[in-house]
Amino acid sequence: MADDGASGGFAGRLGARVEASDDGSARITFEVTDEHLNPAGTLHGGVLATLVDTAMGTAVRSATGEDDVPATSQLTVTYLRPGTTGPLVVTGRLRTRGEHLTVCEAEVEQGGEAIGHAVATFALLHR
Known part of the structure; x- marks a missing residue:
């Protein structure tokens, strides 16, 4: 992850920025544009x-x-309301960690309202 907060890979190409990441939680900001x-x-x-x-x-x-290395093995996204142009915040947190699988949850807010919720299972791959 770059020191400037930019996310790497595909999310970074979109413009996602990691604002905080510590102890099983993360906060990402994103500016929704017309594209x-x-x-x-x-x-x-x-x-x-x-x-x-x-x-x-x-x-x-x-x-x-x-x-x-976390690898997404299941992802469920619930779209609560349409997102529009402007800033949004995504907060992710680890909910349950097992030896090989981890369950997480995320909330997406824009303009002070929830626009999405997600739950995912990650497999923990070992290098």
């Missing part, structure tokens, strides 16, 4: 799925060793 909208003029569901997956994966990495 992130679907034909209906609302935030594309795939962008939101990428953001929650990234926040939860970052939360897992903050609570595991450098040799543990």
Whole structure:
């Protein structure tokens, strides 16, 4: 992860920024622009799925060793209301950690309202 807070990989190319990551939690900020909208003029569901997956994966990495690599094995996203252009915040947190599987949860807020919720299971791969 870069020192400037930019997320790496695909989420970083979208513009996601890791604002905080510690002890099984992570906070990501994102500026929704017109290029992130679907034909209906609302935030594309795939962008939101990428953001929650990234926040939860970052939360897992903050609570595991450098040799543990979280790999998403299941992801469920609930879209609560349409997202629009402007800033949003994604908060991910580790809920339950087993030896090989970890369960996480994420909330997405925009303009003070919840627009999405996600639950994911991550397999912990060992390098």
